[in-house]
Amino acid sequence: MAINRKDVIYFVLTDRFHGVENPRPELREKIDKSNPQFYHGGNFDGIVEQIPxxxxxxxxxxxxxxxxxxxxxxxxxxxxxxxxxxxNAVNPFLYIDNGRYPExxxxxxxxxxxxxxxxxxxxxxxxxxxxxxxxxxxxxxxxxxxxxxxxxxxxxxxxxxxxxxxxxxxxxxxxxxxxxxxxxxxxxxxxxxxxxxxxxxxxxxxxxxxxxxxxxxxxxxxxxxxxxxxxxxxxxxxxxxxxxxxxxxxxxxxxxxxxxxxxxxxxxxxxxxxxxxxxxxxxxxxxxxxxxxxxxxxxxxxxxxxxxxxxxxxxxxxxxxxxxxxxxxxxxxxxxxxxxxxxxxxxxxxxxxxxxxxxxxxxxxxxxxxxxxxxxxxxxxxxxxxxxxxxxxxxxxxxxxxxxxxxxAGHFVCLYVDYFLLVFLRYIGENIIIAGFHNGWLDMPSDIAVDIGNNPNLPRRIKEKLADAHLVSLLGGPSYSIREGRLSLLLGGKSGVILTPAEE
Missing domain, CATH: 3.20.20.80 (Glycosidases)
Incomplete structure (x- = not known):
């Protein structure tokens, strides 16, 4: 299957992730975990072992x-x-010889x-x-x-x-x-x-x-x-x-x-x-x-x-x-x-x-x-x-x-931005996410009114759905309410929030 936007990719250097001991002595003798330039013994069998x-x-x-x-x-x-x-050959360090396949x-x-x-x-x-x-x-x-x-x-x-x-x-x-x-x-x-x-x-x-x-x-x-x-x-x-x-x-x-x-x-x-x-x-x-x-x-x-x-x-x-x-x-x-x-x-x-x-x-x-x-x-x-x-x-x-x-897969619309704060909305169908990021080290001294109802880049359908919505935090913490199309947001230092309308 193709890699698509629903995927989350995890990247491993196979040799450095996890290994099962190789029984071949000529390979084991080249493994030196104390040397960052040598093999450390990670292999396919180690990946399989850590699938959970x-x-x-x-x-x-x-x-x-x-x-x-x-x-x-x-x-x-x-x-x-x-x-x-x-x-066109697999590195012998990366597999355990099972006796069934050619080297x-x-x-x-x-x-x-x-x-x-x-x-x-x-x-x-x-x-x-x-x-x-x-x-x-x-x-x-x-x-x-x-x-x-x-x-x-x-x-x-x-x-x-x-x-x-x-x-x-x-x-x-x-x-x-x-x-x-x-x-x-x-x-x-x-x-x-x-x-x-x-x-x-x-x-x-x-x-x-x-x-x-x-x-x-x-x-x-x-x-x-x-x-x-x-x-x-x-x-x-x-x-x-x-x-x-x-x-x-x-x-x-x-x-x-x-x-x-x-x-x-x-x-x-x-x-x-x-x-x-x-x-x-x-x-x-x-x-x-x-x-x-x-x-x-x-x-x-x-x-x-x-x-x-x-x-x-x-x-x-x-x-x-x-x-x-x-x-x-x-x-x-x-x-x-x-x-x-x-x-x-x-x-x-x-x-x-x-x-x-x-x-x-x-x-x-x-x-x-x-x-x-x-x-x-x-x-x-x-x-x-x-x-x-x-x-x-x-x-x-x-x-x-x-x-x-x-x-x-949601469309991106910026709702508010200044030096320390960025708030954006992403939506597709009925799924709406509002994400806020406060990059300052100190807590926000007062809340910011984020105007959603008058945002020219949002379709009317989304504005109406959010006009008086109750928002729950997907990261835990306090919930928020939108009143007459305005969201009052107050965040601590170096913190983010992911909000979505509560299910009716």
Whole structure:
């Protein structure tokens, strides 16, 4: 099934999530949990073992890092999956040999996909076409090459990204020449094979902006032609809306990561920028959400607070800004999560964010999942009160989003905005949500009258339904009443509220 706006995506680095001990000694000896650049032992069997956790959290789609057989360097291993040796074989570190399949068989991934599907969880597979791993034997035709990749398949070495975004070497990785029909055909056939043989629901394409445009013609024609239901989620790591939107318009990429919004959420919630960064007063058009018309479909953007490629985990950024104050950082994290799940797009959670997992730049932002903080029922232990707050709040917000279509498919209307306060309404059919966010550190000194009845951007049907409505809070806390089309809202410091009309 395609990944859609009703989904909540959970992203794991398979090696760092959870593992079942591998019986093969030659693999176990390469596992070193004390070294952040080596394998830590996470695998498919570990994911299966923790499906109950994923279900309890409430996610509906799991994005896993690339599963290719990797090139391992002397002081750094391809635990993350982005240094491919063989694009058509599963990394033996990621599965337990069952004696039934050939080594590297895609059947090992299919078994994982089948188990996740049986639990109602879709699967997004990370795919790489831009580059191979360092020192790939195909570069110079040396031995040990399990692929048809040869020297002519690569762009010229030592081209900087400043000289060419598509032909330059990203982090020094050998860059494949995707203007070549042989290279494009190889990757198209490989992707088709992964889809056919494993049943994945979506593809997360790595480093899209560094891939030559010629490849997307192959993808649109061959892959989408045979599997139109398989979603293509593209990683274009840019923070400029004009640059990002081009990939949705011209390359038929179904979904893109919304890095511009991620940057805006960081600026507002972490560094206390004005809420007008999101929506401008008097509809001046300068707010980031007002620029959604730049996209082919802004509702198909994947929203996120953090991932493995950004400079730090979100919790660490907050803690740095708040001088290590966990109480303040927890409040900011909860407010940010409330916004993430209330705004348009498809929310993505990076593993551990729901527990306030910390980490600076790679590889520190790829720490092992902290299973020791959870009990056998997947509840946070009493010794970790801040983690428990974040975890419980994340689960609650996922539940609220999944049970209110207005948050996944509703039209957005800003009701009020100033430096500290943003109030918006989302609606579809009879489902109406009013979300308020107060980003100031002090409690609001007095209430704000939010005029709904005279808002020119709301249809009469919604205004009439809300004219004298009683609103309940989906996050707990006090209820509110609308009188003659006006809502009086009073919020504490760094807090949010999700309101909906009480059932009659």
């Amino acid at each position: 956790y994923l279900k309890k959290l409430g996610i509906t789609a799991l994005w896993i890092t690339p599963v290719y057989r990797q090139i391992d360097l002397e002081h750094s291993h391809g635990y993350h999956g982005y240094w491919a040796l063989d694009f 590297g068989s895609k059947c090992y991934l299919k078994d994982l996909v089948d188990r996740l599907h049986a639990s109602g969880i879709k699967v997004i597979l990370d795919i790489v076409v831009n580059h191979t791993g360092y020192r790939h034997p195909g570069i110079n035709g040396s031995s040990g090459n399990p692929t048809p990749i040869g020297p002519s398949w690569f762009n010229r070495m030592n081209i900087s990204l400043e000289s060419s975004v598509t032909e330059g070497q990203l982090s020094g990785l050998p860059d494949m020449d995707l203007d070549s029909p042989d290279v494009c055909d190889y990757h198209a056939q490989s992707i088709l094979s992964w889809i056919r043989e494993t049943g994945i629901d979506g593809i997360r394409m790595d480093t899209v902006r560094h891939v030559e445009r010629n490849f997307w013609t192959y993808f649109k024609t061959q892959v989408k032609g045979q599997f139109p239901e398989v979603t293509l989620l593209g990683e274009v790591l840019v923070f400029d809306i004009d640059a990002l939107s081009q990939y949705q318009k011209f390359d038929a990429i179904d979904q893109l990561f919304d890095f511009p919004l991620q940057q805006a959420m960081t600026n507002v919630f972490v560094y206390d920028h004005a809420m007008t960064d999101f929506v401008s007063p008097y509809n001046l058009g300068t707010g980031i959400l007002e620029r959604d018309l730049s996209y082919t479909n802004h509702n198909q953007l994947v929203t996120l607070l953090d991932n493995h490629d950004l400079s730090a985990r979100f919790m660490t950024s907050i803690l740095d800004a708040q001088m290590g104050d966990y109480r303040k950082a927890t409040d900011v994290m909860k407010l940010s999560l409330t916004f993430l799940f209330a705004i348009r797009g498809i929310p993505q959670i990076y593993y551990g964010t729901e527990l306030g997992l910390e980490g600076r730049s790679d590889p520190d932002n790829r720490r092992d999942f902290p299973w020791g903080k959870l009990d056998k029922d997947y509840e946070v232990k009493e010794a970790y009160p801040f983690e428990k707050e974040i975890y419980d709040h994340t689960r609650n917000m996922i539940r609220i989003r999944r049970t209110n279509d207005a948050l996944s």
